[in-house]
Amino acid sequence: MLEIKNYTKIYKGGKRAVDHLNLTIEDGDIYGFIGHNGAGKTTTIKAVAGILDFNEGEILINGKSIQTQPLECKQEMAYIPDNPDIYEYMTGIKYLNFIADIYGVGKKEREERIKKYGDLFEITQNLGDMISSYSHGMKQKLVLISALIHEPRLLILDEPFVGLDPKASLTLKNLMREMCREGCSIFFSTHVLEVAQKLCNKIAIIKNGKLVVCGDMDTVLGDSSLEDVFMEVSES
Numbered sequence: 001m002l003e004i005k006n007y008t009k010i011y012k013g014g015k016r017a018v019d020h021l022n023l024t025i026e027d028g029d030i031y032g033f034i035g036h037n038g039a040g041k042t043t044t045i046k047a048v049a050g051i052l053d054f055n056e057g058e059i060l061i062n063g064k065s066i067q068t069q070p071l072e073c074k075q076e077m078a079y080i081p082d083n084p085d086i087y088e089y090m091t092g093i094k095y096l097n098f099i100a101d102i103y104g105v106g107k108k109e110r111e112e113r114i115k116k117y118g119d120l121f122e123i124t125q126n127l128g129d130m131i132s133s134y135s136h137g138m139k140q141k142l143v144l145i146s147a148l149i150h151e152p153r154l155l156i157l158d159e160p161f162v163g164l165d166p167k168a169s170l171t172l173k174n175l176m177r178e179m180c181r182e183g184c185s186i187f188f189s190t191h192v193l194e195v196a197q198k199l200c201n202k203i204a205i206i207k208n209g210k211l212v213v214c215g216d217m218d219t220v221l222g223d224s225s226l227e228d229v230f231m232e233v234s235e236s
């Protein structure tokens with residue numbers, strides 16, 4: 001579903017943020033991406049989402065290049081950034097319809113999905129309100145619903161659990177599991193290692209821009225916890 005080949009990003013000024021990273025996310029994978037602050041997670045995720053150019057390598061979504069076929073790639077995926085920075089002077093429902101229009105989602109489907117996800121995240125009754133009146137968590141729920149409105153096959157999330165209350169976090173985890181059971185793929189970054197260990201079937205650790213560990217969670221962990229493995233890798 002997602003292939004990252006030799007991905008290298010050097011920012012203006014010469015900072016080599018990610019260095020020849022290779023990773024494959026298959027259908028049905030929930031792939032966790034962990035690393036210390038500044039390791040290169042967001043730099044990788046933004047390139048996969050098609051909003052950051054890069055110096056070397058190739059990123060393929062279902063065989064299509066994010067650089068040469070960005071629209072085709074974006075039809076198949078959704079990206080949820082770590083900060084829900086959205087239009088403030090619009091109602092929630094107007095925003096969702098705006099996103100549904102961009103993706104060409106039909107009237108019946110969008111209504112069903114807005115109802116389903118709005119109820120799941122307990123925000124249906126607030127959709128008529130201006131986004132400027134929303135809390136951080138409510139904005140995040142709105143962004144999540146907007147990302148799911150075109151039923152993406154690949155979900156890319158940057159720190160998705162930050163700012164969500166415990167119930168919304170559980171709802172999101174259950175949704176992620178359900179999507180992957182149906183053959184979708186998820187690639188997400190997190191600092192919450194307990195969540196990653198429980199939720200993901202695969203895990204990648206990035207350190208100073210280089211991938212140092214990746215693969216099946218069970219194989220990577222052996223008898224250790226993810227926290228132990230992470231600490232060992234960080235200190236080596």
Ligand SMILES: Nc1ncnc2c1ncn2[C@@H]1O[C@H](COP(=O)(O)OP(=O)(O)OP(=O)(O)O)[C@@H](O)[C@H]1O
Nearest residue numbers: 011012015017035036037038039040041042043044
């Ligand atoms: N626009 C930029 N210009 C120059 N350097 C940048 C830029 N954005 C990020 N960097 C640098 O690239 C490196 C990787 O940053 P990145 O944001 O990808 O890390 P991260 O793993 O997502 O960190 P965190 O866990 O803190 O969110 C860091 O050293 C950072 O300072």
